[in-house]
Amino acid sequence: MTVYNKRKHTLLAYMFFLPFGILLVVFKLIPFVNSVRMVFYKWDVLGTPQFIGLANFTRMFSDRVFLTSLWHTFYFVILTVPPILILSFLIAVLANSKIYGKGFVRSAFYLPYTLTISVVCLTWALLYNPYFGMISKVTKFFGLKTINWLVDPLWAMPAVSITTVWWTMGFSIVLYIAGLQQIPSSYYEAAELDGASSFKKMIFITIPLLKRVHILVIVTQIIASLQIFGQVYIMTAGGPAGKTRTVMQYIYEQGFRYFRMGYAQSMAFIMFLIMLVFAYLQLRLMISSSKEELI
Amino acid sequence: MSLKKYLLTILAIALSLIYLVPLIWMALASFQSQKDILAGKWMPSKWSTDNYRIILQRAKIGTWFVNSLISSSVATIGIVVICTLAAYTVSRMDFPGRRFLYILSLTGFMIPSQAIAIPLYLMVRRVGLVNNLLGIILPALPSSMAVFILSQFMKAIPADYEEAARLDGASELDIMFKIILPMSIPSIITVAVLHFTWIWNDFFWPLIVMTNEKMYTLPVGLVALAGSDVNIRYGPIMAANVMASLPVIVVYLFMQRYLTRGVVLSLR
Numbered sequence: 311m312t313v314y315n316k317r318k319h320t321l322l323a324y325m326f327f328l329p330f331g332i333l334l335v336v337f338k339l340i341p342f343v344n345s346v347r348m349v350f351y352k353w354d355v356l357g358t359p360q361f362i363g364l365a366n367f368t369r370m371f372s373d374r375v376f377l378t379s380l381w382h383t384f385y386f387v388i389l390t391v392p393p394i395l396i397l398s399f400l401i402a403v404l405a406n407s408k409i410y411g412k413g414f415v416r417s418a419f420y421l422p423y424t425l426t427i428s429v430v431c432l433t434w435a436l437l438y439n440p441y442f443g444m445i446s447k448v449t450k451f452f453g454l455k456t457i458n459w460l461v462d463p464l465w466a467m468p469a470v471s472i473t474t475v476w477w478t479m480g481f482s483i484v485l486y487i488a489g490l491q492q493i494p495s496s497y498y499e500a501a502e503l504d505g506a507s508s509f510k511k512m513i514f515i516t517i518p519l520l521k522r523v524h525i526l527v528i529v530t531q532i533i534a535s536l537q538i539f540g541q542v543y544i545m546t547a548g549g550p551a552g553k554t555r556t557v558m559q560y561i562y563e564q565g566f567r568y569f570r571m572g573y574a575q576s577m578a579f580i581m582f583l584i585m586l587v588f589a590y591l592q593l594r595l596m597i598s599s600s601k602e603e604l605i
Numbered sequence: 606m607s608l609k610k611y612l613l614t615i616l617a618i619a620l621s622l623i624y625l626v627p628l629i630w631m632a633l634a635s636f637q638s639q640k641d642i643l644a645g646k647w648m649p650s651k652w653s654t655d656n657y658r659i660i661l662q663r664a665k666i667g668t669w670f671v672n673s674l675i676s677s678s679v680a681t682i683g684i685v686v687i688c689t690l691a692a693y694t695v696s697r698m699d700f701p702g703r704r705f706l707y708i709l710s711l712t713g714f715m716i717p718s719q720a721i722a723i724p725l726y727l728m729v730r731r732v733g734l735v736n737n738l739l740g741i742i743l744p745a746l747p748s749s750m751a752v753f754i755l756s757q758f759m760k761a762i763p764a765d766y767e768e769a770a771r772l773d774g775a776s777e778l779d780i781m782f783k784i785i786l787p788m789s790i791p792s793i794i795t796v797a798v799l800h801f802t803w804i805w806n807d808f809f810w811p812l813i814v815m816t817n818e819k820m821y822t823l824p825v826g827l828v829a830l831a832g833s834d835v836n837i838r839y840g841p842i843m844a845a846n847v848m849a850s851l852p853v854i855v856v857y858l859f860m861q862r863y864l865t866r867g868v869v870l871s872l873r
Contacts, residue, residue, distance in 0.1 A: 330691035344724035418621035582720035
């Protein structure tokens with residue numbers, strides 16, 4: 311290319327990138343800079359923001375409601391990530407085995423993931439109803455005690471977690487199926503020649519070879535679960551007695567009900583720091599997994 | 606061997622059907638009277654479309670549907686145009702600063718939308734975009750995920766096509782519009798389907814930005830509706846749920862291939 315052409319090429323490149331670049335700066339980077347700035351202010355929605363140094367953070371760590379909501383968020387992560395990891399792996403193995411109607415099975419397990427959170431939670435709220443809900447029918451059938459799921463302090467968070475697992479597991483199943491399809495069948499054939507059982511093949515071939523997928527599912531699921539908001543907002547509104555109030559729910563209450571924007575943003579900043587580690591891991595995994603194969 | 610196949614098939618189909626029970630119940634309940642639902646019935650004692658009539662009369666569900674449809678489709682088109690251009694630059698063009706722009710375009714990954722929701726809300730409010738569909742559309746446009754998926758795909762297209770075209774005297778725009786973009790259509794559809802469903806299903810942001818009932822999106826409207834009246838919570842809300850889900854299910858059934866590939870590509 312001549313010098314003139316090269317310059318033209320560069321100019322064209324920047325022009326192509328410009329719309330995205332401007333929008334990224336305006337709607338992501340500037341808000342991000344502001345989000346960091348806001349944590350040092352008492353920033354109510356009316357009146358001028360007041361610089362208060364680190365007071366938001368000292369307040370936060372003596373705020374029992376914040377600390378319990380942080381624990382509830384971690385509790386939700388613990389209740390959702392392992393079941394999703396194990397169940398989606400098992401279902402993917404089943405959906406990928408030699409069966410008829412593979413397409414139907416896959417669609418069935420992915421379908422809930424395409425639904426909006428409101429539909430999922432409003433439907434499950436009725437399923438959990440202790441008087442007429444289907445779940446109490448099932449527990450009664452098995453002779454178990456009827457639980458008032460969303461109102462019982464002990465069971466509200468597990469109930470929200472079950473709904474979440476049902477709603478989002480399809481995503482991980484798809485990842486696992488993609489991973490399973492990349493395992494060369496020669497591995498299994500060799501194992502069969504050695505007389506390995508199905509169980510042994512699973513333990514010594516399938517599970518170790520899918521290491522990258524396991525990590526990916528864990529990381530993406532932790533990120534998603536840390537941000538839990540809608541399920542709690544819709545199904546329990548943080549109740550009973552604050553037992554399902556997660557950090558995002560508390561941020562919403564502080565920021566958009568009481569308009570304590572500075573304080574709410576300080577909590578959002580702590581969540582950002584926690585998620586940063588996982589977001590970085592996810593990005594690294596994505597870039598490397600698209601270069602190589604999934605497994 | 607064949608017996609094993611049949612048994613596994615039965616197991617898989619049975620589990621799939623059990624998995625779909627909440628959705629099947631939702632659909633059945635939408636045709637039931639309140640009495641049937643409170644009695645915990647499976648089948649409606651009399652199939653009736655009353656719930657649909659009630660919800661269409663009482664709620665602004667049509668308006669919410671249109672709000673969701675406009676914001677999701679306009680944002681999706683915008684994302685496709687803007688992010689395709691950006692992805693093309695960082696993956697197919699060679700110029701000083703290319704690497705910097707690529708890394709810049711991925712910074713969105715490190716900033717979860719909820720981490721910047723409050724300052725973004727204050728900004729949107731200041732420029733008067735609260736209760737305006739642009740308040741949903743504009744912040745959705747710079748999608749790092751879209752640029753990532755598209756650029757990964759475009760990178761994989763061999764340079765031979767481009768070189769041959771250049772020798773024939775094709776301009777940069779020719780190469781982009783006549784060679785690379787047509788070859789990238791599968792990834793463009795993937796990006797479009799993924800973002801459409803994400804924006805259609807988003808809850809937190811529209812809940813914050815839309816405070817006027819007329820401007821609600823479907824997910825926000827449904828929840829507000831359920832909270833507004835105890836009596837509507839059963840049959841009518843299930844009818845609303847069915848209506849809200851049908852478009853996404855239809856899109857999913859037609860676009861399944863792209864969507865599942867998108868999941869694999871995007872890894873959310």
